[in-house]
Amino acid sequence: MKSNSKKQLPNCASDEFEYVCLGDKRLKSRLVKLTNHFFESPEMPINQACHNWAETKAAYRFLKNEKVNEIELIEAHSEKTVERAKQYSTIIAIQDTCYFNYTNHKKTEGLGLISVSKEKNNKRFDTNGLIMHTSFAITTEGLPLGMLDQQIIARPTLSAELKELKKRSHGNAVPIEDKESYRWIETLQNSKNRLGNSKIHMITECDREADIYDFFLRAYKLETSILVRAKSDRIINKTSRRSRGPQIHLWKHMNSQPSQGEIAIKIPSRGGKPSRTALLNLRFDKIIFSPPRNHLNYEELCNLKLNVVYVLEKHPPKGEEPLEWMLLTDIDVNNFEEAEEKVKWYSLRYRIETFHKILKSGLKVEDCRLETADRLIRYLTVMSVIAWKIFWITLIGRSNPKLSCTKFIGEDWKILYAKFYHTMNFPKKPLDAKEAIHLIARLGGFLDRKSDGEPGAITMWRGLRRLCDLIEGWNIATGGDSCG
Ligand SMILES: [Mn+2]
Structure with a gap:
């Protein structure tokens, strides 16, 4: 049985925290959940991004927890940065x-x-x-x-x-x-x-x-x-x-x-x-x-x-x-x-x-109402990783247009393909990065005319959000079977 819960984008933002310990497994799994909620609905206030009250409460508890040291979060993410570098x-x-x-x-x-x-x-x-x-x-x-x-x-x-x-x-x-x-x-x-x-x-x-x-x-x-x-x-x-x-x-x-x-x-x-x-x-x-x-x-x-x-x-x-x-x-x-x-x-x-x-205009982090600076600092740290991830996806198609899009959306490129080409006959070779990014950006309002150049980060995250909705809809319709 597959649940109807919102599907996470593969290769999602929480991968960045793979090397985090926080000295507590539950704390780490909360970090992973929260990061993915925020990544899927980056512009939403915490309570809306978290879908339900229990998740929201857990997110607030996490941000309040003094054991969550933002330096540790950044160190873990920077290890990933170095791997890419x-x-x-x-x-x-x-x-x-x-x-x-x-x-x-x-x-x-x-x-x-x-x-x-x-x-x-x-x-x-x-x-x-x-x-x-x-x-x-x-x-x-x-x-x-x-x-x-x-x-x-x-x-x-x-x-x-x-x-x-x-x-x-x-x-x-x-x-x-x-x-x-x-x-x-x-x-x-x-x-x-x-x-x-x-x-x-x-x-x-x-x-x-x-x-x-x-x-x-x-x-x-x-x-x-x-x-x-x-x-x-x-x-x-x-x-x-x-x-x-x-x-x-x-x-x-x-x-x-x-x-x-x-x-x-x-x-x-x-x-x-x-x-x-x-x-x-x-x-x-x-x-x-x-x-x-x-x-x-x-x-x-x-x-x-x-x-x-x-x-x-x-x-x-x-x-x-x-x-x-x-x-x-x-x-x-x-x-x-x-x-x-x-x-x-x-x-x-x-x-x-x-x-x-x-961070400011896209993710609207200045609208976040947490009660203390410490909590805001933890929140801003997680959001910085998300902002980077959105930026990375936006630009990877420009610097590496031939890269397989499975590197950032996994098999979900097929949902994108079906949406735009109205067919379930998928090509053997997955879409390349540039094409997939243009399609995601079109979901976010990108017109893709010759004069439009390459899509910007804000359009991209709007598109990514809509892609998440499409994936969710797909899962509900197919009982969670991925199209691959
Ligand atoms: Mn300066």
């Missing part, structure tokens, strides 16, 4: 921070401050929520492999003393371990550890927030590669620490280098602006990067040798800022091709922004 010689680990706003959830305890702004009447307005910092691994083609590390925290309030010290020294006199920016370094270290002694070349890629001397220094000590967009126009190539000679600033220096050629970069649509292809002038050089003068350990710190790749858009569209990236890396850049490669890699950084967008 092993097929590639080089991977990019994108680090970025995402802020979840729970200000309107007045009853939620333990949240931290995200930002402070002034309202029109000059009253202070606090935004409360959680801060999530992730190392998100992708291939050099942009396929998301999963997370290598993640920290979700409620920002602690700074002591008055530390606040004062920070203010006086522009942040430099505070030990890096006490600064919020330490999360970049910690995540770098964790990601590196997770890869263990595998031969994978990991390049950690960060936006301007990570333009911190201590971050470059740690990467140097860990012998791990980084690619960071520069923020500060620091003095470079100092001949000595006490030098009084002319000072060279990074931007001026790079602008005085001859252009080595042009490259074209596709900029995805953003904030209502259409996507466009930007034509960039490319320059590169080697520089010496010194520690900041007011650094706590200034005297003991070494100069770092870095490579700079600088691109500037030649003719930006009217009214638009030219695209400009000043990229700092510890990877050798000796010719145009090597410089171009770094720019291509950096242009994939928005993958992590899409990941955040899936």
Whole structure:
């Protein structure tokens, strides 16, 4: 007898937690159930995703359980990420921070401050929520492999003393371990550890927030590669620490280098602006990067040798800022091709922004009403794995169009086939990834015209949800017999 309960998608999201222990079998099987419920109905509130009251209660109990340590969940998932990464010689680990706003959830305890702004009447307005910092691994083609590390925290309030010290020294006199920016370094270290002694070349890629001397220094000590967009126009190539000679600033220096050629970069649509292809002038050089003068350990710190790749858009569209990236890396850049490669890699950084967008606009995690920050943190961890999985399915058809779709929907491709082709005469060979993904996306509203390009992640999860309904309907109609 087969039950009529909702069928899980094969190769479902809970596979990611295969290596979790939690010290308790029942706790683990609850995690598996809950993950699959959330994956099947990712945009639904917990009670709706869980189908019935007993399941809902069990889910809430799980999220409340102090034995459920989110670090353990991430470690288990990252082991899977590393398994996937092993097929590639080089991977990019994108680090970025995402802020979840729970200000309107007045009853939620333990949240931290995200930002402070002034309202029109000059009253202070606090935004409360959680801060999530992730190392998100992708291939050099942009396929998301999963997370290598993640920290979700409620920002602690700074002591008055530390606040004062920070203010006086522009942040430099505070030990890096006490600064919020330490999360970049910690995540770098964790990601590196997770890869263990595998031969994978990991390049950690960060936006301007990570333009911190201590971050470059740690990467140097860990012998791990980084690619960071520069923020500060620091003095470079100092001949000595006490030098009084002319000072060279990074931007001026790079602008005085001859252009080595042009490259074209596709900029995805953003904030209502259409996507466009930007034509960039490319320059590169080697520089010496010194520690900041007011650094706590200034005297003991070494100069770092870095490579700079600088691109500037030649003719930006009217009214638009030219695209400009000043990229700092510890990877050798000796010719145009090597410089171009770094720019291509950096242009994939928005993958992590899409990941955040899936969590916020797709999975609507900011609508979740749990009573404490700890529970929200566990919830966000599970949802991050689900968001990655949806993203992965969306893109696998692009990077690997000939892959068999059984890799992600098992034998259920036949249900998809029957739905669209109105026949039960299935071809011997399962659909390939690209075709299956287009069909799933069409269930989610994708029109699949020539001009539509490839379906996005949000359309994909809508389609996946409808596929789950189709599978369920199929099971009810056939008494649970799969069509294979
Ligand atoms: Mn950022």
